[in-house]
Every structure is written in structure tokens, then in C-alpha cells.
Amino acid sequence: MKDRIYEKLATLPEPPGYAGKIPWIVQQQVAATNGIHFLKSIGELTEYPIPEIPVSAAAPDNLLLDIGCGWGRWLTAAGRKNYIPVGIDLRLEFCETARRVAQDNGGNAYTVVADLQQLPFRNNVFDVVWSFSVIQHTHYNRLISCLSEIERILKTRGYCFLEFPNKKGLRNRFGPAAAPNNMDFDSWDVRYYTPAEYGEIFSRFFDNFAFYNHSALGIGILRGDIKYAKGLKNKMMIGLSRTLTHIVDVIKPLKEFSDSIYLKSTKNKEDQVPAADQLHAFLKAHRQNPADNLNIVPLLRCPKSKTALRLSEDRSELVSAEAGLAYPLHNGIPILVASESRTL
Numbered sequence: 582m583k584d585r586i587y588e589k590l591a592t593l594p595e596p597p598g599y600a601g602k603i604p605w606i607v608q609q610q611v612a613a614t615n616g617i618h619f620l621k622s623i624g625e626l627t628e629y630p631i632p633e634i635p636v637s638a639a640a641p642d643n644l645l646l647d648i649g650c651g652w653g654r655w656l657t658a659a660g661r662k663n664y665i666p667v668g669i670d671l672r673l674e675f676c677e678t679a680r681r682v683a684q685d686n687g688g689n690a691y692t693v694v695a696d697l698q699q700l701p702f703r704n705n706v707f708d709v710v711w712s713f714s715v716i717q718h719t720h721y722n723r724l725i726s727c728l729s730e731i732e733r734i735l736k737t738r739g740y741c742f743l744e745f746p747n748k749k750g751l752r753n754r755f756g757p758a759a760a761p762n763n764m765d766f767d768s769w770d771v772r773y774y775t776p777a778e779y780g781e782i783f784s785r786f787f788d789n790f791a792f793y794n795h796s797a798l799g800i801g802i803l804r805g806d807i808k809y810a811k812g813l814k815n816k817m818m819i820g821l822s823r824t825l826t827h828i829v830d831v832i833k834p835l836k837e838f839s840d841s842i843y844l845k846s847t848k849n850k851e852d853q854v855p856a857a858d859q860l861h862a863f864l865k866a867h868r869q870n871p872a873d874n875l876n877i878v879p880l881l882r883c884p885k886s887k888t889a890l891r892l893s894e895d896r897s898e899l900v901s902a903e904a905g906l907a908y909p910l911h912n913g914i915p916i917l918v919a920s921e922s923r924t925l
Contacts, residue, residue, distance in 0.1 A: 587671060587672055587673040587694045587916055587918065587921070590606065590609075590610065590672055590674050590675070592605070592606060592609040592610065593609060596624075601626075601627070602627065602628070602685075603626045603627070603628070603629060604652075604678055604681060604682075606652060606674055606675075606678050607626065607629070607652045607678060607682070608623055608624050608625075608626055609623060609624075610651065610652055610675075611623060611626060611630070611652075614651040614652060614654070614714075615630060615654075615801065615803075615806070616799075616800070616801040616802060616806070618799075618802065618806060618810045618815040618818060618819055619806075619809065619810060620815075621810070621811035621812045621815060622809055622810060622811050625811060626809065629654070629657070629682060629685070629686065630654065630805070630806070630808075630809045631654050631657050631658055631661075631686065632654060632655075632658055632803045632804070632805055633658060633661075633804070633805075634655055634658035634659050634661075634662060634711065635742070635843065636659075636662065636709055636711065636742055637662075638662045638663055639659075639662055639663040639664040639665075639708070640708075641663075642665065642864055643663070643664050643665065643708040643709070644664065644665045644666075644667060644706060644707045644708055644709075645659045645664040645665070645666050645667065645707065645708065645709040645710070645711055646667050646668070646669070646700075646702070646707045646709070646710045646711065646734070647659065647666065647667070647668040647669070647711050647712065647713075648669055648697050648700075648710065648711070648712035648715055648716065648727070648731075649669070649670055649697065649712055649713075649714075649715030649716070650668025650669060650670050650675060650676070650679050650690075650692060651670060651675050651679070652675055652678045652679055652682060653668065653675075653678060653679025653680070653681075653682035653683055653690060653692075654682070655668075655711060655713060656668045656679050656682070656683055656690040656692075657682055657683050657686045657688060657690070659711070660683060660686075660688035660689070660690065661688070664708075664709070665691070665867060666683070666688075666690040666691070667690070667691045667692070667693070667707070667877065668690060668691070668692045668693075669692070669693050669694070669695040669697070669700070669701075670692070670694065670695075671694065671695070671696065671918070672694070673694050673911055673914060673916065675692075676692035676693065676694055676914050677692075677911075677912060677914060679692050680692055680874065680914075684872070689871040689872055691874055691876065691877045692874065692914055693877065693881070693914065693915045693917055694914060694915065694916045694917060694918060695884070695917045695918060696884065696918050696919070697715070697716065697719070697723065697726075697727045697730070698723055698726040698727060698730070699726075699730065699884035699885075699919060700727075700730040700731070700733075700734055700884075701881050701882055701883070701884045701915070701917035702734045702880055702881060702882065703734070703856040703859055703880055703881070703882050704733055704734060704854065704855070704856060705734070705735070705736050705737065705854070705855045705856050706734050706735075706736070706856055706859075706860065706880050707734050707735055707736065707739060708735075708736055708739045709739060709740060709741070709742060710731045710734070710735060710739070710740075710741040710742075710743075711741070711742050711743070712741075712743045712744065713743075713744045713801075714744055714800065714801050716743060716745070717744075717745050717746055717771050717772060718769040718770065718771055718772075719769070719772070720763075720764070720765070720766045720767075720768070720772070721762070721772065722766065723766075724772070724782070725782070725785075728741075728782065728783065728785075728786050728787075729786060731786070732786040732787060732848055732850070735848040736848070736855070737848060737849065737850065737851045738847065738848070738849065739847070739848050740787075740789075740845060740846060740847045740848065741787070741844075741845065741846055741848075742843060742844075742845050743843070743844050743845075744795055744801075744841060744842070744843055744844075745774070745779065745841070745842060745844055746758070746771060746773050746800050746840060746841055746842075747773070747774075747775065747776060747837075747838070747839055747840060747841065747842045748773035748774055748775045748778070749775050749776070749837060749838055750838060750839055750840030750841070751797065751798060751825075751838050751839070751840055752798055752799060752840050753773060753800075753840050757771065757773070758773035771800075776792050776837060776842065779792065779842075779844055780792075783844060783846045784846075786846070787846030787847060787848055788846065788847050788848070788849045789845075789846060789847040789849075790844070790845070790846045791844075791845050791846075792836065792842045792843065792844050792845070793836065793842060793843040793845065794826060794829045794830055794833070794835075794836040794839045794842060794843075795826075795839065795841040795842055795843050796822055796826055796839060796840055796841035797822065797825035797826040797828070797829045797835070797838075797839045797840065798821060798822040798825045798826070798840055799818065799822045799840055799841070800840055800841045801841065802818075802819055802822045802823070802826075802841075804823060806819050807819045807820060807823070826839075856880065859879040859880055860879075860880070862879040863876055863877065863879045863880050866879075873913070874913040874914055875892060875896070875910075875913050877915070878890060878891070878892055878899065878915075881899065881915060881917065883901040883904055883906055883908070883917075883922075884917050884918070884919045885904065885906060885919045885922055886901055886903065886904030886906060888901045888903040888904045889901065889903065890908070890915075893907070896910070897909070897910060898910060899915050899917070900925065902925075905924055905925045906922045906923070906924060906925065907922065907923050907924075907925055908921060908922055908923075909921060
């Protein structure tokens with residue numbers, strides 16, 4: 582049987598008798614998702630490190646998509662701002678864990694296994710598209726494909742708010758950004774661009790491009806991380822980073838040299854047919870039972886044929902009758918990666 586991209590994360594086995602409140606997959610992956618300053622926290626977390634997501638509070642029934650949701654910290658954070666959170670990830674285990682984390686924190690989240698190059702959603706669905714330290718790992722062509730897809734699935738007047746590293750950053754320019762970007766399409770190395778380069782790229786798809794300081798020193802360091810990080814060196818690094826970040830927030834022109842920046846752009850195009858009926862069906866099901874991940878089906882489309890999907894009678898697959906294709910479900914989570922389709 583072939584290896585499937587979504588099947589298994591590389592993690593150490595759960596210790597015998599592990600009884601922590603935090604799922605072992607979160608303990609194991611926290612440094613990969615939250616930053617190397619969490620390395621000494623692996624296995625030591627006693628609560629979920631949920632940050633505040635820096636987007637405006639939601640209006641009723643607003644949807645937010647998190648691209649590369651990982652174990653779900655940003656989905657939970659979005660739920661706390663009253664969004665209906667939806668996440669995609671290439672890893673099924675992350676999609677499963679993200680739903681559990683949301684529920685452990687008193688909320689719900691929808692998740693789909695998907696590729697950021699082929700977002701399996703209908704046009705004009707989301708009010709906000711968010712991603713943090715994910716798209717930076719993609720080849721330039723993947724970045725372009727992803728931004729094109731984000732533009733398509735955003736509602737008119739919706740916006741994307743994405744975190745990226747800055748090639749001109751104080752630390753980046755003398756470290757990893759000093760080397761040319763990796764041109765291997767399949768590499769997941771971090772790629773670096775300047776704010777001006779991001780502006781040129783984003784302006785192909787969106788309006789009102791702007792960038793904001795996220796972290797003046799280091800990538801991915803968040804307010805509150807010092808509470809969870811272990812070790813004096815890590816705490817000192819976080820403290821220094823946050824101090825410099827506060828200074829840049831006051832002296833705003835210095836954001837040009839921040840290591841990590843937020844990029845924001847708005848969709849103003851009105852040339853796509855809204856998914857009004859599908860949104861209504863989703864919201865009706867969501868209000869009745871927000872814990873059912875398959876509520877999301879009306880908002881989905883086949884990533885290969887771009888056609889509508891429906892739930893099979895035995896609830897084991899999502900089917901495109903028009904294209905003659907079917908996609909598997911696992912514990913109610915759609916596996917909408919093009920390579921995983923089967924012909925009917």
C-alpha cells in the first residue's frame with residue numbers, strides 16, 4: 582500500500598501511562614508549530630498555549646479559514662473572537678487534534694485535509710483567511726497558487742491576514758535570508774522576501790496591501806510565550822524580542838526591519854457568483870449541531886474538477902457525481918487532496 586501524505590506525523594510514541602490533559606501530539610509538535618523556544622517545553626505543557634489572534638472580532642456568522650491549522654491554536658483563538666473557525670492541514674492527525682483542542686476549550690472547529698494550492702472550497706465563502714508561519718515554507722509557485730485560491734474563496738470585502746518572514750529583518754538578513762531562496766519545488770525550506778516584494782506579489786490578487794510588525798527579533802514569537810517556555814536562555818530571548826517588538830510598534834517605520842511581519846490585503850472584486858445557498862445550508866446545520874464536522878460539506882468542492890460534492894449514502898465518502906470522483910472521510914474529516922481521489 583502506498584504511503585499517503587496525510588496518514589502519520591513523525592512523533593515519539595506516547596509514554597506508557599501518560600495521563601496529561603494535553604494530547605501527546607500537541608506536546609510533541611509544540612516546538613515545530615510554536616517555535617524553537619518551546620523545545621524544552623515538550624512533554625511539560627499543563628495547558629494549551631492559546632494566543633490572541635490579531636484580527637477584528639467577528640460579526641455574526643463570519644467564517645475564518647486557517648491555512649495550515651496544525652494542532653489548532655489559531656482555530657481556538659478565532660472561536661474566542663466569535664468566528665466560525667475552519668482549518669485545513671495536510672496532516673489528518675492535526676485536523677483531528679485541532680477539533681479536540683477547540684472542544685477542550687469550550688468551542689468547535691471544522692477541519693479538512695487539503696493542499697494550500699487547491700483549496701477545496703466554493704467561491705466567496707470566507708470573511709477572513711489567516712495563516713501563521715506556514716505559507717512561508719512553500720516554493721514561489723505554490724505561494725502564487727495559494728494567493729490565487731485565497732482571493733477566490735474570500736467574500737467581496739473579505740481580507741487575508743498572513744504572517745511571513747521579512748528578508749530585510751534585523752536577524753534574518755544576516756542569517757538564513759542571506760542565502761538565495763531554495764528553488765526546489767518540493768522543499769519545505771522557509772523562503773524570504775522583502776516587504777516591497779510581498780507588496781508586488783499580493784497586489785496581483787488583492788487591493789489595499791499593508792504590512793505590520795509582528796516580531797522585531799525572531800520569527801513566530803508571541804506575547805505570552807514566556808509563560809510556557811522553559812529555560813533562562815529561551816525566556817531571555819522571548820523577553821528581548823517582545824521588548825524590541827514594543828519599540829517598533831511605537832516607532833512604526835522600523836517595521837521595515839522586523840524579522841516577522843503580518844501582510845494584510847482586501848478582496849474588492851465582485852465578479853464571482855456568491856455561494857449564498859450553500860452558506861445558508863451550512864449555517865443552518867451549524868446552528869443545529871456545531872460539533873458535526875460534516876456540516877462543512879455544502880461549502881466544499883472537488884479540488885480536481887472544481888465540481889460540487891455530496892455525502893455518499895453510507896457517509897463514508899464525498900462524491901462528485903459530475904466528475905465521477907470520490908474522496909475518503911476519516912472520523913468525519915474530508916480528505917480532499919487530489920491524489921486521494923478515486924474514480925467511481
